[in-house]
Amino acid sequence: MIRRRASLVLRYLILSDLHSNLHALVAALTAAGGLYDQIVCCGDLVGYGAHPNETVQWATKHLRRIVRGNHDKVAVGIDLPEGYNEVAKASLGWTGRILTAENRRYLEGLPRGPVAHDGFWLMHGSPIDEDLYLVSEGDARGMNRYLPGEINFFGHTHRQGGFAYFGDSLRMLAQTGQGALTHTLQLEPGMQYLINPGSTGQPRDGDARAAFCILDREANQVSFYRTEYDIEGAARSIVDAGLPELLAKRLFLGK
Numbered sequence: 001m002i003r004r005r006a007s008l009v010l011r012y013l014i015l016s017d018l019h020s021n022l023h024a025l026v027a028a029l030t031a032a033g034g035l036y037d038q039i040v041c042c043g044d045l046v047g048y049g050a051h052p053n054e055t056v057q058w059a060t061k062h063l064r065r066i067v068r069g070n071h072d073k074v075a076v077g078i079d080l081p082e083g084y085n086e087v088a089k090a091s092l093g094w095t096g097r098i099l100t101a102e103n104r105r106y107l108e109g110l111p112r113g114p115v116a117h118d119g120f121w122l123m124h125g126s127p128i129d130e131d132l133y134l135v136s137e138g139d140a141r142g143m144n145r146y147l148p149g150e151i152n153f154f155g156h157t158h159r160q161g162g163f164a165y166f167g168d169s170l171r172m173l174a175q176t177g178q179g180a181l182t183h184t185l186q187l188e189p190g191m192q193y194l195i196n197p198g199s200t201g202q203p204r205d206g207d208a209r210a211a212f213c214i215l216d217r218e219a220n221q222v223s224f225y226r227t228e229y230d231i232e233g234a235a236r237s238i239v240d241a242g243l244p245e246l247l248a249k250r251l252f253l254g255k
């Protein structure tokens with residue numbers, strides 16, 4: 001009998017905050033082609049953008065692990081849009097109405113983070129509260145005590161980078177750069193990492209390009225990437241769907 005060796009998964013494409021932006025998703029997948037073996041996601045598949053059904057359908061086929069985001073919860077009525085601005089409320093109401101029953105069920109079944117996957121962890125906002133924003137060093141200070149493992153990925157802020165902890169001391173990871181590969185982080189033993197791949201579908205760190213990162217377990221590296229995408233197309237889809245124009249305009253600004 002010939003035994004086939006199970007292929008070893010070593011490279012992971014980490015996505016977050018896709019926000020129904022199919023144009024950005026396709027560009028990110030194209031740019032990451034050949035760089036990964038599996039795809040995982042830190043949540044917020046839907047909200048803001050014009051292609052929630054297409055994005056969820058893609059997720060059902062291609063994501064190996066995902067945690068839910070706050071927009072995923074509100075779109076299917078798990079949570080209320082309390083505290084959301086009018087634009088976000090309008091997009092979530094529209095998303096809730098347009099989602100197919102099958103896609104709604106998928107979103108309803110998404111787990112709360114942190115969730116483990118192959119020795120690393122995924123969460124949406126933070127390890128203690130899935131809806132908490134970790135933007136500054138002050139926000140992230142002390143969060144290491146709640147991290148479930150050494151390598152952790154989060155989203156929610158739509159800002160590429162994150163934090164590295166050595167005991168209780170921490171430093172912010174590099175934010176954006178000019179090239180497609182904005183930064184490579186060498187993972188060191190004894191450190192804890194809370195890494196944000198950035199938002200694929202609605203960046204807010206001043207760089208309008210779609211964001212993602214690659215975890216390479218063999219090289220012990222996380223590489224941060226940005227890629228240009230058809231922002232005009234995504235913006236036109238938002239306007240054509242009757243969604244607030246502000247959601248289209250902000251894509252050009254990356255804010």
Ligand SMILES: [Fe+2]
Nearest residue numbers: 017044069156
């Ligand atoms: Fe988000």
